[in-house]
Amino acid sequence: MTTNVHEMSLIYRLKWGLSLSGKDKIKAGKELVSWVVGALKKEPPQPRIFTRGIQTVTLIPGDGIGPEISDAVMKIFEAAKAPIQWEERNVTAIQGPGGKWMIPPDAKESMDRNKIGLKGPLKTPIAAGHPSMNLLLRKTFDLYANVRPCVSIEGYKTPYTDVNLVTIRENTEGEYSGIEHVIVDGVVQSIKLITEQASQRIAEYAFEYARNNQRASVTAVHKANIMRMSDGLFLRKCREAAEKHKDVKFTEMYLDTVCLNMVQDPTQFDVLVMPNLYGDILSDLCAGLIGGLGVTPSGNIGANGVAIFESVHGTAPDIAGKDMANPTALLLSAVMMLRHMGLHSHGNNIETACFDTIRDKKVLTKDLGGNSKCSEFTEAICQRVRDMN
């Protein structure tokens, strides 16, 4: 582990205004100057603006095919010489003091330290007594935005070509607040919660994302004709955020119109921002357009600069351990991660290698229509990446 403990403690002391020793003062001064210069240069917001060199990322392999595909991603990153160091952690729900379910403290500490994570599929056992692991992670790190870029993969044919859109979904409240009551026997009430703060946060994030990724427009998806107050509040916050980002075009569209137009002509959409339920449905709809969850990347952005990138498919226990898995989803999520960290060149290389391999159709895993092994597919991508360097 090459995490610079001294450097980290220096930064924490700087942040919290604690006293510095003489040697540190000079170093602190240098760091301060470079930070100011960096801020003046207006680099895109990155969570790790102080460190240089190899960045550590928490890796959660997950269950089922998780370990295989994580291995594949690590191999490809090594071949691409990406400056990433992996710190593997396991997340299984444990019961903390007071009976509250939580993730293991070492996983939490690693995530808080590294701020960036890559996660494979986690299984949710039914009737295990604890909530789903994904929900626990979401609550622990306040992952408020779920970002899913959906780009058509050349070489994996679907009836829809030229899809290039991003769905940004509010991940913490809305219809999934889990607040339900049985009022009288036979009448159930489910509460959809929309708060000003969460709506503002997601709207701001959507516009920031559009700006940082050179996207032309943001569309807010809502049903304010029926749910006037709740979706109305969400829309108002989106409009306010639009005012602050006049360089990005803003439109509003009803959920049913979006669905109707999406299956007829998905090219008209760019960035879509929406509350939880609509986001769930639409992001899966868009994943279906490009070929399903096996090829779709996804990222969860949290407060305090935390970001966890994940593959959204299941654990596929029937093919676990048989070297048949398709690592594309996790790989593309890892590419998203690289872009988030500012390592665009490495990200582009790996993505190009992946798409070229799929377009070539010589080595494809079973779900993509071929009959190669996972390791062969991985090796093909590694070879391409090495040839690029």
Add this chain to the structure above:
Amino acid sequence: MTARSVRSLSGALKPLFSNRCPGVYGAASCNQRQKSTYTPPPARYGGRHTVTLIPGDGIGPELGNHVRELFRFCCVPVDFEVVNVDSSVASEDDINNAIMAIRRNGVALKGNIETNHNLPPSYKSRNNLLRTTLDLYANVMHCQSLPGVRTRHRNIDIMIIRENTEGEYSSLEHENVPGVVECLKIITKTKSLRIADYAFRTARAKGRRRVTAVHKANIMKLGDGLFLECCKEVASGYPEITFDSMIVDNTTMQLVSRPQQFDLMVMPNLYGNVVSNVCAGLVGGPGLVPGANYGEDYAVFETGTRNTGKSIANRNTANPTAMLLASCLLLDHLKLHAYASMIRRAILSTVSETRLHTADLGGQGSTSEVVQSIMNAVQSTGPQTLSI
């Protein structure tokens, strides 16, 4: 037996034989049908039916006019009572008049009434008000691939039955704390059983083999869990029909990759909105699919995806197919089956002609050309007034 005594006899036997064939007042010649699908006969005087027509906004008025024109041309024994609903005024008198007219006539054909979502919550959606007041609990949309319309997927034949009155559309919202809004989604056992029952009865009547319930019960365990339970309960009474369930996000994914796997789908309100729009998009767009809203006593017909079409209003470019097919559903409901099939055949023959396609189907035809072509098709097949 005199006609009067037969009629009084049929009145006495009404609980037993709950269907009345128009024009034939003998209890013996009526076929036995399930009681709960029966709606009382609509206004019928001198052999002509009166139907409420609500033009609505956007393309509604012009399409309503085309329907009237076509019906006049085909000598359909239907008179329309036009009730205008002005969506820009805050008062609900207009919509209440419309509702009263529908209660009077029993059937209606409606265009979509615009809802300005920037107005405060006291201004309720007029369409929603109409549906809930008249308790039109089932929204039925039949999405079929039409010959002559090029789409990415072929051979789609999905019937969507959507609960139309409760769920997320209960319009119950409040702001307890400034900045925190709660919206209630209500699911009740009675309405879920009712819609499930309607779905399975329809499946049986139309010969459908499989019913899929769409839900999100893994997250909304109590609400959608109740809906699913009701569907399972009703399914047990229909052993010849396969019942399965699917989570809504997986459903949309399956719909865009392999829509041919679905047969009949039943679901609560909001998911119905999403799924019906996705299916309409898959078969060719909002201009092709008609929709019907059925209640215990009333029926209202409209386009399936309920669009106002403000941007293409009054330009003679709207696709009249959806509204005209909805009027055929209306005729079927009024038991004027011969007229319905005559007009439907003419519409389908026109839709298969690519040069008449309107802008939404990628062509350059105008609405009036399409309607004219339908009238020509009707004339060439010859009106079949004797086969009723």
